[in-house]
Amino acid sequence: MRTAAKIMVLLVLLCSTEALALPYQSYSFDYWSETVSAAQAYVTRRVMGSRELGATLSNPQDIFVTDEYIFLLDTGNNRILVFDHEWKLSHEISEFENSGEMDKFNNPRGLYVSPEGILYVADQNNARIVQMTQEGQFIQAFGEPKSDVEGVIPEGFRYRPRKIVVDVAGRMYVISEGTFDGILEFDDAGQFRGFIGAPRIRPNIVDYIWSRIVTDEQRSRRALFLPTEYSNLHIDESGFIYATVSGLTTNETDAIRRLNPSGKDVLRRQGFFPPVGDVQYPYAGLGASIEGRSVFVDVVSREHGIYSALDIRRGRVFTYDSNGSLLYVFGGPGDQIGLVQGPAAIEALGDNLLVLDSQLARITVYEPTPYAQYIHAAIAHHQAGEYEQAADMWRRTLAYNANLDQAYSGIGRSLLRQDRFAEAMEYFRLGNNRRDYSKALALYRREVIFDNFPTIMTGLVAAALGLFLLIKTKPYAPLKERLNSYYGWNPHSRHQTAFAQDDVSGWRLKARLTIRALWYAVYVSLHPFDGFWDLKYEKRGNMAASNILLVLLVFTNAFGRQFTGFVLNPNDLTKLNILMEVAVVMVPFVLWVVVNWSLTTLFEGKGTFGQIWIATAYSLTPLILVNIPMTIVSNFITLEEAAFYYVITAIAGVWALALVFIGNMVTHEFFVAKTIWSSCFTLAGMLLVAFIGLLFFSLIGEMTNFAASVYREVTFRM
Template identity: 25%
Template sequence: MMKKLMRQSKVLFIMITVMVIASLTTTNLVAQSANTASPYYTYTQDSNGRLIKTTEAYTPSIQIRDAGGVKFERPEHIFVDENDYVYITDSLEDTVYVLDENYDYVTKITHDNFSFPISSFVTENEVYVLDKRTKEINVFDKNELLTNNQVVLIKTIGKPSHPIFQEPEEGEDREEYKYQPINLVVDIRGNIYIRATSSPNGLIMLDEDGRFMTFFGGNPVRIPLTERVRSWFLTETQEEKLKKQNETEENSMPYISNVAIDQKGYIYTVTSALKNNPIKKFNVSGTNYFKTDIGIKTMNSIWVGQYNNVYAVSSKGYIFEYDRNGNLLFLFGGKDFTSGRVGLLTTPVSVAANSKDQLLVLDQADSLIQVYEPTPFTNSIHTALDEYQTGNYESSREKWQYILQYNSLFDYAHIGLGDAFMRENNYDDAYREYNYANDSEGMSDAYWGIRQEWMKDNLSVVFMVIVILIVLRVAYGILNKFYGLKERRQNIVSKLRDKSRTFDELLYIFEFLKQPFDGFYSIKRENRVSIKTSTIIYLLLGAVYVLNYRYANLLFVPKIGVNIGYELFILIFIVTLWVISNYLVCAISDGEGSFKNVYNATAYSLTPILLIMPINILISNVITYQEKVFYDFGYLVITIWTGFLMFFMIKDVHNYNVLETLWIIAKSLFTMLILGLFLFIINALSGQMLGIIQEIVTEVINR
């Protein structure tokens, strides 16, 4: 019995021990998982340009702090070649370290020519190392370096001998162009593009032997209006002093901050001082291919990936990825204020990526390289981009559909899927996907395809309808000649107008629009129209406004997130404010018109909207975005026609001259603003008063 109890106790002890160990292990794993979670969110951009959270794109991986056991002292630049060798330039060590694809040390480049190496660039056969202090480019044999571990200097390219970079001769009225090279890229022809500090003309372009060719890709200097005005009052000495002061403030000038090149020879630049359009993509002629809203201020490094996707990093620690057209794919990262959170950056100065789409960001303050690993979500996007760019549209479509399973709100996936459908001539599905992403240009292209197919299938029907209409028109003319159909129609309309004043006043719209000056006189002096009819016109305007939101092509009238009831309320509110404000202002400014006159005349002045907007709605459903000029023309006619009628409504109804009318319009608009603010304050205070009253009533009831 005793042995049995001891055996049971032993088993119980073992079970408890195992449970405790398992519990500790589980806790440890959870803690480890929590510690390795990304310390940042990932964002993308929706079709409206707003940043929204999305599936994680990159996770922080290893940190590289040394090469071959030697810690980095002051790493300046990082470069990854086509074979995934990593070149790290350390200025304090006068060394360029080389790591392999697994980030293991391979070799290093040191040379007597090095004084302050600042950056490198690697081609198929050569390694270019730029020295900041000596202002020289040292070109080494890449094959000897990687194969035989031999540092073989091929040539040294010094300061260009072109006169512009030389000191001016005595009596020559010019300044020496500063040559302070920092970064470089080399195209397939061997031409060298140098990013130099304080180079207002952009990149310095040299041929393969170092001869100056031209400047390239400079940012236009936009002088603020205040500076221009101030320069009018400065003497030449003061203006020269101000110019030198601005030149010393490099961060305020649009000097290029970094440069990159892709496989096709397009040059990419980034400018940290620019708020708008800091990232540019140039062809050989210097034309920028990117839109004007790409990037943010403080971007200081750029890299082009294997899918022509563009990576950029800002001094605030944020990392950006764009597609080849400049659309934002991902934004992640951030500033490390706690000195130790893996994935956040302190002073990022250089970015690169390898063939595995791993991102390498050099953090100079911490003397390390932070590696980021792409997630399956990101790999799927890159694969879809690659499939699409190589012409495998069906495969790319499958990839985009897979991506949407990760994140159904990822607009770029919908756009990519729409592009794939377009290549397959599946216009209906393409239109649907573009619509999900609210991509107007894509929807327009898809709609053009839908229209073409419809015309192809229904061309005979269209011609038949046209022929029938022509026949009916000719038949009407013949019958009218023998039976007087036009006169009969006019008699019927005349009888209806005699029986119904409202019907008569509604048809008066056409007479009013033909002769508006007589119309205003009739409204004011002859009491030609009633408040009832004017109210019907206002209701019809509201109905047309609703129809516009309901039936106009969403290429031209956005419908996502639009509350028609709220929009209609705003329209009624504005018209009501106008009628009241204009009457009040004119009443105290010797205006002759009554409130009824203002109410009726305003209604009839807005009637061009009733005539043209329905036509615009129809037009919007048969044209594409590229033909938007026809749609815009309709609104232009509405604006000019209505503005003309409103102006002369005030002038004739109240009997003002032109200058008085302009002044009355300004005062009416100001009164509308004051009344609007007053009503807004009343609404806010009434809400608070109701809350206070409810609290008092509740307190009384409870007591």
């Protein structure tokens, strides 16, 4: 036992030493986009610079791997270096014979090698695509695109090919620098076929409204809403083109696109968030001082639908599965071994990943750890239909990283295939997988109903019969009359009655009045005009009851936040903030009451501050009545049935807003038109007060920071 313990401690220390030796941290993002720690997926195997490669590199821009060779585009030296898989230099392509004369590249930026061994080079400054054998023998060159159709090629278009891929039919897809119309498509003969896959633009609502009201002169001076250009291309075995979008003005979810031959984006974005790199930035670690979202410079597809993208902003590699779920992250910015200063390209060599650094002129070779290998194996087994083996691989990954949500989901899918629905639901919950949890819930619910159908039907019949007898015999009538007499409430009339006891006084009297006023909230919800009139003139409500209603609303909101069914509840249950729950209810409520009272006092409103408070609190009763039942029901419905939940809660919200409107009208004795504009002014006043309040607290914070800095400076100099 002691020997085993010593071995275990030694292994832990060795793993810790390896983790500490890496210059970058591994992490991931959970369902709420929070950064969580993760095991290292890839570690640095070797770094290949000019000395290791036996050739001086200058601004290398691309790399391509075939079954036999590794092609390195040494842009600064206008050449291509060809290595075998052991990094031994096979040959160099720096010049070639073209029409009887020697020709050279001029600032080549991209290359592609077809399965047949045909090499395509995007020769940028020569405005051409060079086609040659992988040994360097020239075949032909394709020049600038031409079209007989006017308008297909934009006016002032300048052809500067930067990246290229070729499909199995020989069609070439080219990125031209400075082109915003999409990817240029050429047939196998080099004839231009048009543009495909232009990145979409989505101006925000403010830009759209402003563009409709400005003059033509102002509109001409504004920046154009241009789609951003692509930065790189990669074509997978199925002929789909992975493309990375450069720039920051495009829709963030389109950072990576997967285009079919017609140019339609078919990339799956079914993870917790789209494949956009860092979700929260800056990350508290290496590269934390670098601001802005990730910008991908290259992408490479791998086996089983996995693909990896290289972030030019922070030098990190993000790997996703076929559904767009983040699997792991590694790398970082810097010049240490394992870091990247100028990310330029990424390629896969078996399970290894090659990252090209243009600034440091070197290639970093990363190899997978057992953690990454288990992830890859789990995905491979799942796609092969070997679900038990996939679950076993996922369990092994959890031994390395308990934060990997995809592992829980993978185990859940395996259990789902085995008809172990309850266990699958638990794993889907651990993996925050609401879509598959909903499927398991539907199957589990059906299983429970089928297995217990006789018992359920017997219970329903007994309940119906009991309800029928309860209505017919009314055994509760004496108790009901006693309660009505005790609290002085006649349910058949608006008018209150006297208490049955003459000696009621003190706190007992206040308690009974409050309970009666609380019960009257239901009447107000169903008969708003009579109810609000009685609240004001018959004193059927009181401040204590209205405050209790507010407390109940806070409680039911918090209850709903914590206990709404998993399928419909996106909240992190570990982060309940009761002060925030109170603020969500009380801040808008108090703002409404204060601003409404202030404005209606100026506009001849008849309501006092207390009457507005009471009427508004009573108006929120539908939310209280609906929150608890719908929270309970939500635990038994699936995503397909969620519309029922949302419709009921929406009806309650509209009902409450209608009561606020009617209460405002009755309390102030306004007509409908005056109530409408007074409500609009109240909402505008609430926004103004909120803005002033935020500005005030911001100034207080700045003053506090200034005073603290002055105090630190004085104490330091003393």
